[in-house]
Amino acid sequence: MADSTFTPTGFGSLAIHAGHEQDPRYAHLTPIYASSTFVFDDAEQGMRRFSGEEPGYIYSRWGNPSFTEAEEKIAAMEAFGIRDPEGNPLRLKALLHSSGMAAISTMLLMNLKAGDKVLTHFSLYGGTQDFLQNLLPAFGISAVIADLRDPEKARAALKADPAIRLLYLETPANPTIQCVDIELLSKLAKEYGCTVACDNTFATPYLQQPFRYEVDFVIHSTTKFLNGHGTSIGGVLLGRDQEFMKTKAYKIYKTLGGNSNPFDAFLLVNGMKTLELRMERHCQNAMEVALFLDRHPAVAKVNYNGLESHPGYAITKKQMRHPGAMLSFELKGGLEAGIQCMNKLQMCTRTVSLGTCDTLLCHPASMTHKSVPAPLREQYGITDGLIRMSVGMENLPDILADLDQALSPTL
Numbered sequence: 251m252a253d254s255t256f257t258p259t260g261f262g263s264l265a266i267h268a269g270h271e272q273d274p275r276y277a278h279l280t281p282i283y284a285s286s287t288f289v290f291d292d293a294e295q296g297m298r299r300f301s302g303e304e305p306g307y308i309y310s311r312w313g314n315p316s317f318t319e320a321e322e323k324i325a326a327m328e329a330f331g332i333r334d335p336e337g338n339p340l341r342l343k344a345l346l347h348s349s350g351m352a353a354i355s356t357m358l359l360m361n362l363k364a365g366d367k368v369l370t371h372f373s374l375y376g377g378t379q380d381f382l383q384n385l386l387p388a389f390g391i392s393a394v395i396a397d398l399r400d401p402e403k404a405r406a407a408l409k410a411d412p413a414i415r416l417l418y419l420e421t422p423a424n425p426t427i428q429c430v431d432i433e434l435l436s437k438l439a440k441e442y443g444c445t446v447a448c449d450n451t452f453a454t455p456y457l458q459q460p461f462r463y464e465v466d467f468v469i470h471s472t473t474k475f476l477n478g479h480g481t482s483i484g485g486v487l488l489g490r491d492q493e494f495m496k497t498k499a500y501k502i503y504k505t506l507g508g509n510s511n512p513f514d515a516f517l518l519v520n521g522m523k524t525l526e527l528r529m530e531r532h533c534q535n536a537m538e539v540a541l542f543l544d545r546h547p548a549v550a551k552v553n554y555n556g557l558e559s560h561p562g563y564a565i566t567k568k569q570m571r572h573p574g575a576m577l578s579f580e581l582k583g584g585l586e587a588g589i590q591c592m593n594k595l596q597m598c599t600r601t602v603s604l605g606t607c608d609t610l611l612c613h614p615a616s617m618t619h620k621s622v623p624a625p626l627r628e629q630y631g632i633t634d635g636l637i638r639m640s641v642g643m644e645n646l647p648d649i650l651a652d653l654d655q656a657l658s659p660t661l
């Protein structure tokens with residue numbers, strides 16, 4: 251920030267200003283530093299930069315000014331209003347990645363070794379599930395899956411298996427919007443000496459801050475609400491332990507090469523400035539859409555954690571500012587009704603992903619979760635008639651009108 255003595259008291263002001271440094275050539279916005287390397291005045295300076303004696307950029311896989319602004323902005327938002335055990339404002343270190351999956355895989359690889367296990371919930375982002383269950387076993391690391399909505403089941407798993415070294419949380423989770431209690435579970439994991447990581451993609455730091463609890467790492471797919479406009483793929487890994495992040499984490503990040511690029515970082519910085527405004531509108535619309543669907547005769551069930559009927563309602567009230575913009579609903583007519591509804595949409599967009607300005611709908615049984623065997627889908631709550639929705643920022647009457655006509659029976 252231009253004047254380092256001024257600390258914004260509002261999240262929105264912080265989202266706009268945090269991480270920005272005056273450009274040496276006086277550009278208003280940080281330019282896109284499209285440069286793979288950075289030069290040294292002399293060989294001695296190169297030596298000092300390599301040894302860490304002098305701060306400065308060297309090579310863009312290791313860091314770039316366009317990444318730094320994005321990293322500092324996200325770190326400031328995730329730490330907003332939180333104090334460390336000494337009572338000082340919490341400081342976090344962020345590493346910007348090429349995708350959410352790059353951040354997740356880097357975080358898991360830097361914390362685990364052969365013989366270790368990861369405890370997690372059964373409802374997870376598909377790529378994360380794939381990495382845990384199909385890739386990590388080749389390195390001698392495996393996953394223990396439990397229904398983490400029940401803390402007793404989490405305790406039983408931790409007690410039974412001392413090889414569990416990391417608790418991996420994602421809340422709210424895809425596509426059933428299941429929620430787990432971050433405070434309770436991270437406290438429990440700490441009793442057993444585990445590292446705790448939380449994927450905060452669906453909530454964003456405006457709605458939920460896992461670092462308020464005993465969480466060590468937070469991950470985002472910045473592709474979603476943080477970018478907010480669907481213009482780039484990206485991810486971020488944030489850590490509480492500055493020393494670990496600057497040494498071991500940074501070394502592994504540099505070696506694995508999951509870094510972002512200056513253009514995507516620029517788009518992300520631009521998008522994040524409006525996070526507060528966007529989330530307010532997204533959430534306001536989502537609540538109304540959930541109520542509308544809940545009353546609709548074609549709809550059998552609505553999964554939205556802002557509805558009292560949702561099992562995660564109480565946890566949501568405890569750990570989130572608003573219930574978010576993601577919901578899903580089941581149609582009475584099953585698979586056929588699901589496909590018909592998708593095909594009849596006129597304004598809302600048929601696509602996967604989430605967190606863009608426009609309202610997005612997808613049909614998990616025929617799209618994102620088609621490869622999951624039907625009995626398992628049923629068990630996870632991904633029924634054939636389930637439709638997932640990322641509620642956008644259009645004017646509410648337009649969203650409701652489009653849904654209403656798409657849900658009305660075809661004559």
Ligand SMILES: *Cc1c(COP(=O)(O)O)cnc(C)c1O
Nearest residue numbers: 349350351375449451471473484
């Ligand atoms: C999209 C997503 C990811 C993966 O992020 P990419 O940017 O696509 O690699 C991880 N977790 C959640 C919750 C997601 O929605």
